């Protein structure tokens with residue numbers, strides 16, 4: 001296992017970090033204040049990412065993309081994590097599940113997605129089915145050669161800007177020794193398809209401007225050609241392409257924590273009380289020591305999980321540990337940074353209260369902390385036959 005980065009990997013990280021500092025940071029206050037990303041700013045970020053050769057950098061060179069491996073892509077996500085989610089959404093990283101496209105889907109969805117011509121979103125969660133995703137009730141039934149979809153999805157990030165959505169629906173049931181289980185199929189659904197509505201979702205505490213939307217299907221007819229992967233093979237395609245994406249939450253948490261830490265360190269060095277820098281008080285300096293230790297630990301755990309993926313080693317538990325530890329670390333680090341800033345930490349004049357609010361969702365989306373603990377402990381116990 002090698003944690004040291006080579007020159008090219010260091011270059012990837014520093015290029016993306018400069019991009020975030022120059023192209024994302026300057027617009028953050030506006031997005032935070034208005035809850036919107038102006039179209040021209042979104043287009044500008046997209047254009048500059050394309051020019052830089054980083055658009056869809058998680059896709060292979062055969063498609064004209066950068067073809068980064070998991071470790072390199074983790075570095076990109078880590079640096080993007082420093083900036084606003086709403087803005088860095090346009091530093092396009094289409095869902096890599098689009099690699100499951102076949103036939104006409106390649107020209108209609110995969111290629112436009114990696115060229116920045118079409119944007120995607122991914123919909124699994126429903127009001128009645130979150131962690132227990134297999135209990136979903138949004139369904140597709142066959143009728144006269146079409147699939148007819150009915151139901152609701154909620155919390156769907158980026159659907160406001162999406163040209164099409166990858167939607168997982170229940171396509172039947174199978175009998176198993178543990179009872180009936182839903183079969184799942186994934187579909188590519190174009191915005192504007194009759195019977196399909198994308199509407200405003202909830203106002204979230206975290207990540208202003210990065211909206212979550214509600215999708216409603218009412219007798220929405222989809223031909224077989226819209227099935228992504230195999231009919232009833234939704235879980236296969238999900239397992240093949242999606243489980244690695246949980247690393248993203250971990251790496252972004254690390255990047256944001258480093259940005260938060262820089263504020264705390266600077267303040268501790270410069271704010272004086274009782275005639276000296278507050279960083280000279282052990283009560284403050286020890287918090288700094290704990291923060292950087294936790295950040296470094298989360299960074300190593302995350303890069304190690306990404307590296308394992310690249311080596312083709314089983315990494316489900318490592319990914320879950322990285323997601324769990326890094327997202328919880330970010331919560332602790334943002335909290336300590338506010339404490340070090342005293343009252344100023346709570347004021348909107350500084351971005352710390354925003355980082356603290358933004359941190360909260362990382363323990364929830366892409367599988368809650370409890371679900372990560374479940375994955376980790378099941379992996380350990382299963383090995384002993386328990």
Ligand SMILES: Cc1cc2nc3c(=O)[nH]c(=O)nc-3n(C[C@H](O)[C@H](O)[C@H](O)COP(=O)(O)OP(=O)(O)OC[C@H]3O[C@@H](n4cnc5c(N)ncnc54)[C@H](O)[C@@H]3O)c2cc1C
Pocket residue numbers: 122123124125129130131132154155156157158204212361364365366367368369370371374
């Ligand atoms: C801002 C935002 C954006 C999102 N974007 C998307 C998106 O783009 N696409 C998408 O499909 N989804 C998205 N999600 C959904 C997200 O993945 C879910 O919120 C998450 O999986 C949890 O589901 P839930 O909110 O329904 O909570 P629930 O599953 O109802 O969980 C409630 C509580 O019960 C606990 N719990 C549940 N089961 C267990 C168990 N077995 N053991 C122990 N504790 C358990 C949970 O940990 C949690 O504390 C988004 C969510 C948010 C908040």
